[in-house]
Amino acid sequence: VKVTFVAADGSETSVEGEEGASVMQTAVANDVEGIVGECGGSMMCATCHCYVDDAWISKTGERQHDEDDMLEGAASEVRETSRLSCQIKLDQSLDGLVVHLPDEQF
Ligand code: FES
Numbered sequence: 001v002k003v004t005f006v007a008a009d010g011s012e013t014s015v016e017g018e019e020g021a022s023v024m025q026t027a028v029a030n031d032v033e034g035i036v037g038e039c040g041g042s043m044m045c046a047t048c049h050c051y052v053d054d055a056w057i058s059k060t061g062e063r064q065h066d067e068d069d070m071l072e073g074a075a076s077e078v079r080e081t082s083r084l085s086c087q088i089k090l091d092q093s094l095d096g097l098v099v100h101l102p103d104e105q106f
Contacts, residue, residue: 001090001097005032006053008103017090023099024048024086034101041086043067046074047105048085053098057081060088060097076102 003026004014017026027035027048036047043066052060060083063071067084074082085099 001092001095003027003090003094004096004098005034005050006098006100007034008101019091021090022086023050023088023090023097024084026090027085032101034105035085036105037086039086043070043084043087046070046084049074049076049078049102049105050083050085051079051081051100051102052083052088053100054081056094056097056099059093063087074102075104075106 001017001019003017004012006012013032015030024035024037024041028037038047039045063083071078071082
């Protein structure tokens with residue numbers, strides 16, 4: 001499943017993620033800067049904050065209420081498209097997914 005991360009400075013990194021892995025795990029496994037995932041995916045940190053590309057919002061779905069609570073503590077601006085990337089699981093319908101990274105996670 002191909003995922004493209006667009007950094008705050010506009011640079012793009014495309015990686016191949018495993019089906020069933022989260023976007024956060026995919027970023028960490030490929031050393032993508034800009035996603036930290038400090039809590040390991042248990043919705044306790046908000047250092048995996050990302051912005052889903054407008055074209056992909058309908059596929060990734062809306063964020064959950066629990067994510068809203070955690071994003072209140074996010075370091076960067078929270079937008080309509082903000083998600084915790086550990087809560088987005090990859091499957092074939094997300095092949096080609098584009099997510100944008102905030103400029104800071106702490
Ligand atoms: Fe901590 Fe996503 S990795 S909330």
